[in-house]
Amino acid sequence: MVALFLVDDYVSAELRHWCFLDAWTGCMSWRSEAHKQIVLATDASSYKYGAVVLRGTDGIPPQTLCDYFGAVEKPIHLKEAEAVHNCLLSFESKLKHHRVDVLVDKQVVLHGLQLNIDTRKIEDRLSLLDKKTDQSNSAKRKRLAASLADFLSNLPTPLTLCSCSPEDIRKFLVWKDEFGKTKIHTASCLYIGSSDSRVNCACPLRLAAGTVEGVINLLCRIFEDHGFGRFWDSMTMQGYPVCSQIVKEYLTRIREEQAKANVLPKQAKPIFMSKLRPIARYIDMQLARSDITSRERYVLLRDQAWFKLQFFAGDRAGDLSILLSQQISKRFV
Template sequence: MDIDNRILQLEKRRAFSPYMKKKTSVRDSLILFLDSLPRKPGLSECCPNDVCRFLVWKDKAGKNKVHGVQCKFLGTKGKPSCNCPVRLASGSVSVMVQHLVDIFCDIGAGRVWDVSTLSGNPAASPMVRDYLKMVQEEQARAHVMPKQAAPIFLSKVRAISMYIERELARRDLSLRERFVFLRDQAWFKLQFFGGDRAGDLAGLVAQDIRSLNDGTGLVLNHTYGKTLRGAKGKANMFVIKKCEESLLCPVKGLRDYVEGVGKLGVALSPGFLFRVVTDGGRVLDQAVSYSVIYERLRTYLTTLGIYHGETPHSFRSGCAVTMALSGAVNNMGQMMRHIGWFGEDSAQYYSRLPVLRESEYVASKLAKCTSQSEDIEDNFRKSADFESLEKAF
């Protein structure tokens, strides 16, 4: 029946979503761990202590060095040669706990743990919450900070664009190589000036792009993405404008891509804008993946000798910092609307805007106050010494 086929279609699509893939991976790991225990409990027999032990067991996949206060590497990044343990980041543990809550809920355990009857959802128990809190405190004391993508600024976008232009001038390029170079240059410019997530940009379809009436730029619209997912009233619409420097211009880069691949016999509309190309040179109507773009970016930066661990997320960070320091935005709201953030925490985290502004204004003013120190103290004693005022009454 058409109704059954429709339901199966939606369930299949959900099963292959990034969230479901992660949850399935956690579920498989949990089952493997439980099977290794002497009593071999099933999911329905799992207790809070089993969940905490599973989270400790998962630390073997951790990448964060948790240094002791006596370790000389305390506060440093990377994995220096010391005997301090490597753990999962507290943020990863928190996400995993949420996955576990959903996993137990799926088998009918609900979303709460009843301490009096020792039943319900073990991942939602006070014991697991306390474990997560202790991990967070331990890593805070060890100065383990959330990893932040190294920003990619326009200097590296320019270097990559110059390299690609030189390559596109070659006459011995295969059709596949030409398609990839045209795609990549458009992607990198668009992601920088749009501040888009790589995953959201990968899902962009040609029908989501419109030209401004005056021809000075393009309007892009996302209705689905990591934080969108069809939620009511949520969409990410932003504008990119032509740049004076044509080498960096995202509008020109995108048009060069569409026109260039058109000459190769590839029509990008309708369908995904950034597509997969096979080794044989066949362009598929499938969205290019994050891993492909990551590998391409790393290849360019490594070839140019300027790779410092950047990922596609680095364009998002670079865009935010550039907006903050260039005066392109007057407030946090403007940045959030352009990049598509729905909470100030993300905007502040990526742009460093509060820190940068305070460094420029508050810290600078405070540093100059040394010459006024006596006047400040006198003014305080005259106007704001509350202890003296209380004695007066």
């Protein structure tokens, strides 16, 4: 009877490594159990490192070596660790089968060498986070890609991602701009500088410059996923249309237009106690009504909990939309 067992990749790789023993007829060389002590001192600066064998046995005389680091900038404790690694490799033939005491002037290097780092656990965690990020970004890209495909197919001359040009991308951005909620006041408008988009004027509603930049970045990812590269050749009209100069200029002009209209990035408005008290009193007054309906009671209780949690937690109101019931340990009354 043959039993089958499911093993992971690490165990499988280990088993394959030792398969040579089934047909091997040789023998392993005997390793000496006598460890001899060598004292190695290392040091590193911002551009150079060095080492010296302070004391050794078996006739190993004091030796020194030094070398320069590469052009990559690193913290000094990483350079200290790299100096130890390079020096051990340089003295490999002399240090083999010896016990080595390494002297360094940075305790963080010794602490790092003594850490028991579970690289598999770290990789699994990073893989999980990357997967969540990819799922979120992938959903946004799919929606935008579908919107772009619909726009291109409904042009007077239907196009696809492979046949569109930078000018078509700019037209798509203008079309998306029509669904914005930011009021762009003209210089002659009486409400110029106002952040309220509900004011009664004929000025258009547009996408905020930051939103336009986000759309362009998502378009970049969409074209990269389809293998268009990172460059646009204006001579042959081939490549990566989102990377063209006219698309970059479009974003610059949007920013300039909104800067002239005194459009400021929106920020969450804080709720202070002076505002919370009147709101709470009004909600309590409405809840005390004798003719209140179940629907109205639900809405008022929901708003009351929302405002009080927002105030006492100190979070932005948008953060409360992802609050879980398990996270609420105390009810504010």
